[in-house]
Amino acid sequence: MKLSKEQIQEIRALQEADIVQCLKTLSAGGLILYPTDTVWGIGCDATNEEAVKRVFQLKQRDDSKALIVLIDSADHLDHYVVDVPMIARELIDVAVKPLTIIYEGAYNLAPNLLGPEDSVGIRIPNDEFCHRLCERFGKPIVSTSANVSGEATPRTFANIDEAIVKGVDYAVEYRRDDTTPHQPSNIILLSRDGTFKIIR
Secondary structure (H helix, E strand, O other), X not given: OOOOHHHHHHHHHHHHHHHHHHHHHXXXXXXXXXXXXXXXXXXXXXXXXXXXXXXXXXXXXXXXXXXXXXXXXXXXXXXXXXXXXXXXXXXXXXXXXXXXXXXXXXXXXXXXXOEHHHEEEXXXXXXXXXXXXXXXXXXOEEOEEOOOOOOOOOOOHHHOOHHHHHHOOEEOOOXXXXXXXXXOOEEEEEOOOOOEEEOO
């Protein structure tokens, strides 16, 4: 269904209001609940160790498990990964579905969100809202599914546990009424030598 000019303007105004509130919350070290290019996610400044700690606490998750982060462009991968294999950009370019790539040798990120070998999963969202948020924040944003660890990943906002909604500092209004079930991203583990393994 094609949207009218007025509907498009209304959506953009709603997005803008949410983005402004998200930026304030992230900059203050707070947690956000936001729609991503996949499922709804709990987010925070991925360079803020205390904020990341709060994410683990909210999810009741062991902090030895790594978290995914979102950035706005493949051009910024070098800011957070010591040695980005050449094939990374090719994988990103050919991906049809949202793709998270796990890189070794991450830096400039909160140490408590990294996995073994200082690894980190990074995704570049195509979703307009997410992309604009990442671009304007100027730093990576944590994106972890909006559920308590061990429970099912909610596919829509309505499926998110009330404890998660109340546990963040700001919950985005945009796309709350979207009932389309969304799926998690594909995940690839990419070694420094350019070899990769499909995880999901």
